[in-house]
Every structure is written in C-alpha cells, then in structure tokens.
Amino acid sequence: MLVTGATGRVGRSVVDLLTDAGVPVRVLVRRSESAATLPTNIEVVTGDLTVPESLDAALHAVSTVFLVWTAPPQTAAAVVDRLAAHAQRVVYLSAPHRTPHPFFRQPNPMAALHAEIERLIADSGLDSTIIRPGMFASNALFWWAAAIRANRPVRWPYRAAETAPIDDRDVAAVVARTLYEDGHAGGDYVLTGSESLSQAEQVDIIGDVLGRPIAFEELPPDEFRRETPEAARPAVDMLLTAWNAAMGQPAYVTSTVADILGTPPRTFRQWATDHATAFTEDPHPTN
Numbered sequence: 001m002l003v004t005g006a007t008g009r010v011g012r013s014v015v016d017l018l019t020d021a022g023v024p025v026r027v028l029v030r031r032s033e034s035a036a037t038l039p040t041n042i043e044v045v046t047g048d049l050t051v052p053e054s055l056d057a058a059l060h061a062v063s064t065v066f067l068v069w070t071a072p073p074q075t076a077a078a079v080v081d082r083l084a085a086h087a088q089r090v091v092y093l094s095a096p097h098r099t100p101h102p103f104f105r106q107p108n109p110m111a112a113l114h115a116e117i118e119r120l121i122a123d124s125g126l127d128s129t130i131i132r133p134g135m136f137a138s139n140a141l142f143w144w145a146a147a148i149r150a151n152r153p154v155r156w157p158y159r160a161a162e163t164a165p166i167d168d169r170d171v172a173a174v175v176a177r178t179l180y181e182d183g184h185a186g187g188d189y190v191l192t193g194s195e196s197l198s199q200a201e202q203v204d205i206i207g208d209v210l211g212r213p214i215a216f217e218e219l220p221p222d223e224f225r226r227e228t229p230e231a232a233r234p235a236v237d238m239l240l241t242a243w244n245a246a247m248g249q250p251a252y253v254t255s256t257v258a259d260i261l262g263t264p265p266r267t268f269r270q271w272a273t274d275h276a277t278a279f280t281e282d283p284h285p286t287n
C-alpha cells in the first residue's frame, strides 16, 4: 500500500492508523529528511508527483495507492497512467464539488482539478474510492490561531456562514478503513462533521475551550480580500465565494463517517480541546 501526502494533515494520520492496524505501508515523500517525523516501521521512498518517472520505485509491487494532490495539475494525467500501470486501486482525497449545496457548488480551480483527476482515474481502469471531506476543522489553526494567541479579535468575513467542520483524524480514519477493508471499490463518500456551526460559533467554541471570550470582528469581504497577501488571494477568493453562497442556510451534514466507522465524528469542541495549546503557545518560538 502506498500513501502519498504522508507528511500532510490527512496522510500523516493515515500512516499512523495503517501501522496501528498492522498494515505494511510504504510512503512517498519528496525529501527523505521529511520522513524523520514518520513512524520508523514503514518503508520510505522518495518521489515527486510533478516528475511522474520519479514514482516508479515507489509504485513497485504496490496494489493500492492513497493519492493526495496539492501539486500543480500539469502532470496529473501522466501520474494516473503510472498508477494504473502498477496498482489495482486508488483512494483519492477529493472534495464535495458535486454535492448539491451552494457552499460546495461554486466553480473554482481546486474543484476543477479534483474533477479532472477523478475523470482521469475513472478512465484509467483503476478501481477507485473517492473521499470528499468538507471543511477541515484544522483550517481554524491557519485562520484564527495567530490572532487568538496574540489576544486580538478574530477579524473575519461572513460570521454567520455555516459549515460542518470535520476533524482531519476522522477523514484519515475513513481513508484508512477504505484502504484496508474490502468493499470500498466504487465508493464515493462525502464526509462532514455532525454539526452545522457558523464561523462565529466556531470561534466561540474555541473561546469556551480556552476559558476566555474571543471577540469576532466582522470584516466586509472586500476589506478582508484587500488585507490578504497576494499569494493567498486565489484560495481566499474561493472561500469568499463559498461562504457568500452558504449564507442563510445550515451546512450540508452527512452520516457517512458514522456509517463507515460505526462511531460518530468528533465534534468541533473535541477538536478544539485536543488542539487548545495551538491557540495558546507559539508554534515557532524564537528562543
């Protein structure tokens, strides 16, 4: 079994869950030094999804691949061809871009990329399992942790927009299950948390967990966009469009995590509790 994205949010947990389940794992990493943080009882092979021919060693004698794609799209077709030449099945980490809820139906480059990779996989003859998580709870770390650590208000647009954040560990648990359990070929799973929460409610929950209120200062979308560094604008434009479309209705919630795992997804409160120190301690102290 080959796990890509093994140093990332989902892939890292997938590796842990597979090794806990006694499944032999090989991981693909771009740089061998990245493997220092991974379990020692796994096989590490270097390769890069933007250099398809670099994948052959990692794919040797592999039957199933967990594919995470955050690279540019240009080499996707050549990579899927190579996967199909070696493996029988791919579990692909996609997104719910086909789900009939306005939050998920806004055209954007990421949705287009996922749709294209799914098309390549479908045409390749590989058996596939498509995993479509909604908004990750851990996005809160990238979005709000710096302001909360500095005791500043969270300055954010669309305070009332609702999502059903999913704990990355639940995404990883479903991925791991579909990798080592039979019966998931052809599966197409939309994963969400169990509660629809506005962005302001999510910040309130983090404040509750930390034992202090966190002010939420709503920013007009244009101002938020102007304050966003140039490099992050495409991602922010995608989010602004999705939050705007989500206004005035509850988030889309599925029971898929519980259906597959037999246990309900972790709540946002649980996620915040387990990550509380990230909102209080500087992750990059200078001394």
Ligand SMILES: NC(=O)c1ccc[n+]([C@@H]2O[C@H](COP(=O)([O-])OP(=O)(O)OC[C@H]3O[C@@H](n4cnc5c(N)ncnc54)[C@H](OP(=O)(O)O)[C@@H]3O)[C@@H](O)[C@H]2O)c1
Binding pocket: 004, 005, 006, 007, 008, 009, 010, 011, 029, 030, 031, 034, 047, 048, 049, 050, 068, 069, 070, 071, 093, 094, 095, 096, 110, 132, 133, 134, 135, 136, 139
């Ligand atoms: N964030 C959300 O709310 C959300 C919701 C739904 C779906 N998704 C999807 O989830 C995926 C991201 O998953 P994640 O958050 O677990 O990933 P992540 O934490 O961003 O990590 C990306 C992983 O991909 C690896 N990688 C990047 N470029 C590579 C390349 N050229 N060759 C080989 N490996 C490469 C990285 O390795 P290095 O350590 O070498 O960089 C890292 O292991 C995306 O496709 C996204 O669309 C995200």
